[in-house]
Amino acid sequence: MIKAGIIGATGYAGAELVRLLTNHSKVEIEFLTSRSFTGQKISEVYPALAGIVDLKCEEIDIKQQAKRVDIVFTALPHGVSMSVVPELIKAGVKVIDLSGDYRYSSQKIYEDWYQQKHESSELIDKAVYGLPELNKEEIKEAGLVANPGCYPTSATLALAPVVEEGLVDSQSIIIDAKSGVTGAGRKPSRVTHFSEVAESFKAYKVGEHRHTSEIEQNLAGLSAKEVILSFTPHLVPMKRGILSTIYADLTQKVNSKELIELYQKFYSQEPFARIRQEEKMPEVKEVTGSNYCDLGIKLDKRTGRLIIISVIDNLIKGASGQAIQNLNLMSDLDEKEGLDFAGIIP
Template sequence: MVNVSVIGATGYVGAELLRLLSAHPDVHINKAVSKSFAGKEMKDIYANFIPNQSVGLTGEESGPDAGDFVFLCLPHGQSLKAAPALLASGHKVIDLSGDFRYDDTDIYEKWYGIPHTAKQENASAVYGLPEFFGDDVKKSSFTANPGCYTTTSILALAPLLAEGVIRENGIVIDAKSGVTGAGRKEKLAFSYCETADNFKAYSVPLHRHTSEIEEQLSKLSGKDICLLFTPHLLPVKRGILATIYAELAEGVTAEQISKVYESYYADAPFTHVLPHGKLPELKYVVGSNNCMIGFELSERTGRIIIVSCTDNLIKGAAGQAIQNFNLMNGLDETLGLPRTAWYL
């Protein structure tokens, strides 16, 4: 049994993480931290916790009751201070913000507009995408959990770029996210009347996740990747669907594409590539820790169209964090994680 703490417990990601951890057979929740709701219980904020064990909320991040393992579900910038202190006191840490996802902290500073004040700790952080870095995660005491857009996009593109079946120039990622991807904040743009029956692009053309996708794809493929990434806000609560366009290398067939994906993901329990021509939908993945990928070829234009789907709160955040937690603690990678989507 691993004693864990969740810091930032009452945001949507923190709440989803606690929901999943409460059903994990090898986890005891020692501490849930929320400065906004200190002194209350999770069931006071989210009524779905009423049947669960009592989870009290405290405003104190550190202390002997923090447990062996800490999940940081803090806004970008705040983990730069919290993570080094926890690591120095001997805790294993998974950070779910963007603060430690970059190999090159200059890129982080440029795209986030924040000085990176924990470069030593950053150098020890492992990028927590288990399909590619699972062996490193197993040996790590500090994992930087990828975000939802990045996970959905990298899993779709990395094998094809690495094997040279698509060209690195001219890639376009057209991605759509449910409103929970924006977090639990009181902001007009994310209110019901602004999002219901509406659909819009945002942060065009320089959304910060562009840089994370480019850095990881460049590392995994050995090529200098520069791409266009455009996010959109869907009028749904959760789920990400990315439609990706790339130029095929000369003579590449659908059978070759399928074989490349199979060679990379045959043993990946949560990444599933559909048969050529079948494209995933949000209802195939929402409620699960899965990423589903489908593709079609346009012979007329020489391009591939890839559709990649995840649940932004699970595979895109809390579920992937538990997947990394399992690896870091020598547990079965799938333990405590939903493998079948809700569908309805």
């Protein structure tokens, strides 16, 4: 059995890791950490786990915790992850970090967009970006995986096939994405509490969200040309899910059938990317509770513009499910282990 620890287990991403790992046949959870709930059982924090995982939350103590495990998930806010990851790596433990701290190959881009100094820049070159559909072989060999952000997962999977083929103008891309409120984490805030969010719908960080740079980095790796795009995130009154509507100008004439075939070919070996063939576009509820990213592709015949709809569950394919997919690859297991289930119906 692979022994795993989860640091930041009482947050939404950490708790989702706990929940999903209870169905993983090759992983045993060895420890969980939290500051606010030290000494309490995770099943007291989340009664849904009662009788399934009753481990007590511990304080972070890397020296002794690193000896007990093979792999650690760090589900901490960005800026905090980089204060624990170096010690874990030094202790010889594999790490999957869910924050933004190790997602960038350029320290400067990280510091510009996250507005903070990178405290462990020596690990930037060692970290592998954990998007299995694009980076599988590197992830298999990695000691430190930087799990992607939720919006970048949805947008990158939607655009990768056409950007790689040079079929879209890399400066014409517009990503209009909407997220459920769990994307902002469990910590309460004025922006996310019920009466602020319910029955409303708003754009935020317009023209300046940090995920713009992560998506650009991902697509630049596939494109022969510079990628500069517009990304606007929105908050919608639902708990989970992201729907991205993406627009891009085509560089050459292609028809809908050819586009769908391109996507099917690109993702033919990928168990968690599903391409819609029919007219009906994917909906958030069709992936909620699952690790799938569903993609709908449409050519707007009047404008000749490509429109892509991409849906994921932000806590699963956008965070904890993808982290388990990465663990499977790093551990030479079936990529689908512990994740092979449909979303919740309806």
